[in-house]
Amino acid sequence: MKTYKIRSQTIQDDPNAISVGLVEKKYFTFAEPPHGMPIDSGGKLGPITIAYETYGRLGPEKNNAILVCHALSGDSHAAGVYHDDDSKPGWWDFMIGPGKGIDTHRFFVVCSNILGSCMGSTGPSSPNPDESKPFGLNFPFVTIGDMVRAQKALIDHLGIKKLFCVIGGSIGGMQVLEWCIQYPERVVSAIPIATTTRHSALSIAFNEVSRQAIMADPNWNHGDYYAGTKPDAGLAVARMIGHITYLSDESMRQKFGRRLQNKEDFSFNFDADFQVENYLRHQGKKFVDRFDANSFLYITKAADYFDLKRQYGSGSLVKAFEKVKSRFLVISFTSDWLYPTFQSRDITQALKKNGLDVSFCEIEADCGHDAFLLPLNRQTDIIKGFLSSAYSEISS
Amino acid sequence: MKTYKIRSQTIQDDPNAISVGLVEKKYFTFAEPPHGMPIDSGGKLGPITIAYETYGRLGPEKNNAILVCHALSGDSHAAGVYHDDDSKPGWWDFMIGPGKGIDTHRFFVVCSNILGSCMGSTGPSSPNPDESKPFGLNFPFVTIGDMVRAQKALIDHLGIKKLFCVIGGSIGGMQVLEWCIQYPERVVSAIPIATTTRHSALSIAFNEVSRQAIMADPNWNHGDYYAGTKPDAGLAVARMIGHITYLSDESMRQKFGRRLQNKEDFSFNFDADFQVENYLRHQGKKFVDRFDANSFLYITKAADYFDLKRQYGSGSLVKAFEKVKSRFLVISFTSDWLYPTFQSRDITQALKKNGLDVSFCEIEADCGHDAFLLPLNRQTDIIKGFLSSAYSEISS
Secondary structure (H helix, E strand, C coil): CCEEEECCEEEECCCCCCCCCECCCEEEEECCCCCCEECCCCCEECCEEEEEEEECCCCCCCCCEEEEECCCCCCCCCCCECCCCCCCCCCCCCCEECCCCEECCCCEEEEECCCCCCCCCCCCCCECCCCCCECHHHCCCCCHHHHHHHHHHHHHHCCCCCEEEEEEECHHHHHHHHHHHHCHHHEEEEEEECCCCECCHHHHHHHHHHHHHHHCCHHHHHHCCCCCCCCHHHHHHHHHHHHHHHCCHHHHHHHCCCCECCCCCCCCCCCCCEHHHHHHHHHHHHHHHHCCHHHHHHHHHHHHHCEHHHHHCCCCHHHHCCCCCCEEEEEEECCCCCCCHHHHHHHHHHHHCCCCCEEEEEECCCCCHHHHHCCCHHHHHHHHHHHHHHHHHHHC | CCEEEECCEEEECCCCCCCCCECCCEEEEECCCCCCEECCCCCEECCEEEEEEEECCCCCCCCCEEEEECCCCCCCCCCCECCCCCCCCCCCCCCEECCCCEECCCCEEEEECCCCCCCCCCCCCCECCCCCCECHHHCCCCCHHHHHHHHHHHHHHCCCCCEEEEEEECHHHHHHHHHHHHCHHHEEEEEEECCCCECCHHHHHHHHHHHHHHHCCHHHHHHCCCCCCCCHHHHHHHHHHHHHHHCCHHHHHHHCCCCECCCCCCCCCCCCCEHHHHHHHHHHHHHHHHCCHHHHHHHHHHHHHCEHHHHHCCCCHHHHCCCCCCEEEEEEECCCCCCCHHHHHHHHHHHHCCCCCEEEEEECCCCCHHHHHCCCHHHHHHHHHHHHHHHHHHHC
């Protein structure tokens, strides 16, 4: 029996282990020309490929499917490992697996990479069928709504008529809300986590500065860099800005404080003196190896455009939710200053005013917006409890 | 009689007008080689030139001098105008002038540009006496303590034995605290505003990302860009990051919300759709015309290094203040999340534990850290009141 050390947990490759074990990335292509998929910015896009993974088994009644939606830089690899000696499990491995919060003994879990990303699904780094090179800025703007429509095509393809649950944090939570509005008949329950119905000026500001950092890099070259040097320096700065907003003042104090990085005194130069400087530089560098700068631009802009009130409610969030039929668990974290709790309360109130069954839980956590990506027992327990209770009802 | 339209006020060039009127930038050079001024990073620096302005008159007893310390990107031009048709008065013009918060009928006001800056004082963009070009990264690291020692040389030069008050916000507030510790006999009263005794990990993080944005710009060229193209793109991004931290979530909501910039609908491209995007781009562009990227690097690093506990208190802030003799007015703003109120409370408590006379005032303001630069009556009134009462005491 092999044992993998994963974060603070240990998973094992035997049938009783808590990991889903070996998993495989799959691809679904649709909207072949001349059809294409209509998109919000006008026109049609196609063919579209969506990368996805599944865990657990779809039951004979096909009523046990859960769609997991990832955040800005996530991917379809939400749980398990790719090969025996893979030390990097999926990004929500602590949440998804046999006996876990999203229990794969019971549920069939689907996670797909969003349209516009670069982790297997069609995006600005994909080959442009009209040219002999990647799209770059010729890729059309896609919205959170477009991402959800592409997910819906995948769910249709998998033969799932009704999703038992759609769940996700941050931009993943935006997708959850879009699903409930666009396809009210197809979502039994929904768990939007640490999310918002529209970015505040502050959130737009952080995204805009990140984009400016990328576009200031001469290697960005108006998005046409795939044959040359990538805008790594700009993308690293963009990632560092993002990272600050994912943490909290308190978590940074606990994690780094003013501790120096392998030195007793100040260097009096521009090296990383403080651990927090070193951490940010490291995060920036790591990111450029796995993520595409243009995808970062497109997805942050889609998040900035996202505005349920404006798009579906003529200015009213209550109206935006009027056709929604799902039951909800809304989760926020006390120290999230990117999408503060009051925004989750707004969601909860607007849903309740539509007579929906909504539970709201603000979790006490020091770790900021990124809390949903951390193995907090409280989050796992309430998700597990909510899913279990909702599933008993539809199965009884 | 001429009338200048300045911000929301009107100043007039007659003796009863509320502006100090026409002012002039002066220069003081000291520490000529071979002497030089010892600096914290080791060695000596010289000659040093300090740009400064003065308003009002030094009284015969020379006990009415107030030193105003500016923040990161400020300069010595704190009040008045340079010429008759100058529409841009000093950065604290609403505070300094006849009858104003710092009343030039009564006080002689000095404001000098900090060492390391680029607004007339010696800094990385100044000519390096050892080479035929500006210092660039050959400029030695200077600390807040060094900046204050250079100010002290100027104050000596002006024949002022004791400063009636040292006042400043943000990095200016750090200088205020340094003055009180380094020269306890020479500061009668002190007003540190919206400041801290040491940067939190969050503040260091924002500064570090700003520095990385500059250093990621190939035109930065390791600080050696004075003969070529300046790293404007990187510096603009750095300024944009700073600007976000100077505002608050609430002030951005009020000022911009999600309002679009001269358009009815989203552009679906990377133009500035939202007003907040346009504002930040504008701030970035404006800044590069007047500020030097290397100075930005040096001053932010000095602010990150600033740590009174570490430098003067062997880990204790109370001990750091043990030789201080001034009386204090400590001011913070409710919405300042860069240097939150609790940091000003820490200052107040540590001063009080040393038996000092300290007033603390947290001002209710939505506008974030930058509040001290805005004409808030509350701030002006309490500064005026404090100065007036303290001055009566020493004059009686």
